[in-house]
Amino acid sequence: MxxxxxxxxxADFSKLGEEIKKVEKGGADIIHLDIMDGRYVxxxxxxxxxxxxIRPITELPFDAHLMIVEPEKYVEDFIKAGVNMxxxxMDATIHSHRLVEKIKNxxxxxxxxxNPATPVNTLEEIIHYIDYVLIMSVNPGFGGQKFIPQTLQKVKKLKxxxxxTGRTDILIEIDGGIKEENIREVSAAGVNIFVAGSSVFKAENPAEAVKKLKEKVRFIEV
Incomplete structure (x- = not known):
């Protein structure tokens, strides 16, 4: 998958609805939302x-990456607003397991x-309960950064x-510096969900940019 x-x-926030429609036309599977509070990042x-x-604009799933402290205070409101993921x-909250259960419930x-400096073994106690892992291939907080090559080793360790742990059903998501030139290699490592910001919305034709990314990984399954 x-x-x-x-x-x-x-995206251009002055015409966010149009921007979402463009990537939807190109075959986007998910809309990724980077939520930052100025404290965690x-x-x-x-x-x-x-x-x-923007929820009425598309039926695509909304994936919210909460780069905020005390996310437990806000997850219910985000879900009510239409977020699906x-x-x-984990270092932004005291009770990670409780928060996972709250989101799922x-x-x-x-x-x-x-994060780039967070080891995979951090997941050992929580991996039994989660649906997916988001691996940052840049330091969180800003778009347009370069992909950190060592991230591929982290994906392999996660696999x-x-x-x-018998959790081969978990989806692996990656965010940061994903573009046409590296998406095949990243996909081959075992990634399922590719977050792409600048390479899509800064392209001359965002719909075509999405199509090209999808074509690059179309026949790569791990």
Whole structure:
């Protein structure tokens, strides 16, 4: 299962609805929402009102990456606003397991995020309960950064942990520096969901950019 998830962080917010329609036309599978609070990361993006405003525009799933402290305070409102998938950073909350259960009980998929310097073994106790893992291939907080090559080794380590724990059903998502030139190699490592921001929304034709990314991974299954 290979899915392209354009990140609206790189979209033109003055015409966000049109931007979403463009990537939907190109075959996007998921809309990725980067939620930043200026505390967990040194940037501020958008919140629940924006999510509510764009929810009627598309039926594609919304995947919210919460780069915020105390995410447990906000997950219910994000889900009510129309989010289908929520991932959070375990060092941003005290009770990770409780938060995973809360997200799932509210009807959304629950994921946890690994920063570039966060080791895979951090997941050993939570992997039995989550639906997906988001691996950051750049340091979180800003779009347009370069892919960190060592991330591929982290994906492989995660695949081993999934095998050892019998959780091969977990989806692996990756975010940061994904483009035509590297998506095949990343896909071959075992990634399922590819977040692409600048390479899609900064392209001359975002719909075509999505199509090209999908074509690159069409026949790669691991």
């Amino acid at each position: 290979k899915m392209i998830a354009p990140s609206v962080l790189s 040194p940037n501020i993006t958008f919140g629940i009102p924006v999510v509510e405003s 929520i991932s959070f950073h 509210l009807g959304a998929k629950a994921g946890v995020v690994l 081993i942990l999934m095998e050892e």
